Amino acid sequence: QVQLQESGPGLVKPSETLSLTCTVSDGSITTYHWSWVRQPPGKGLEWIAHIFHSGITNYNPSLRSRATISLDTSRSQISLELKSVTAADTAVYYCARRHFGSGFSLDVWGRGTTVTVSS
C-alpha cells in the first residue's frame, strides 16, 4: 500500500510563504493525480488544490491567488506553496491521492503536517 508523507516547517511567520512537500513511497506519482487538503483546528476539511499527473492544476477559488501546486517526479514529491500566510492558514495540511474512476474521491491520505502561523 502506498504511503504519503507530508513535511513542512511547522511554524511560519505572518506574510511569509509556506512550503510543503509530500513524498510518495512507491513511485506512482506519474500514474495518479494528487490533492492538498487542510483542516484548521477544530474545523472541517478544505480542499486547496489538485494536480493531474500531466501537470494540469485546479485550485480552490478562494486560495487560487496564493497557492501553487507542483510535481517533482524525480523526487516523487508533490509540493504546495502558499504565499502571504495569515493566522487563518493555521491548519493540518494533508496530501491525498485521487482514486481512479468517475467522479472525484481521495482514497489514500497522508498523516498530515501541522502548520502554525505566528510571529
Add this chain to the structure above:
Amino acid sequence: SYDLTQPPSVSVSPGQTATITCSGHKLEDMFVCWYQQKAGQSPELVVYQDTKRPLGIPERFSGSNSGNTATLTISGTQAMDEADYYCQAWDSSTVIFGGGTTLTVL
C-alpha cells in the same frame, strides 16, 4: 459557489441504523463520496461514486444519491463508527466538502 450542507451532529444507539445526509442543488448530477475521520486521524474514504465501497470498508456502510440529497447509511452501528463524517463532490473542477457531521454512538 456550490455548497454542501450536513447536519452538525447525529446520535445513534449501538446496533441501530445511522443516517447522515448531505444536501446540495441538483446533487444527483454529481458523484458524491464520504469520508470518515476518527479523532486524531486522517480522513478515510468509506463510500465513492455515490454507492461504492473501497476494499476493506465494512458492508454496513452504504451510500445513495437522489435529487438534492446524498445519504450515508451505517447499518448496525458499532462504537468504532463514532467519528466525523464528510461528504464531498466535484463541481466545475472544484472539490467541495460538506461541513461535517459528528456521529455519536450512545
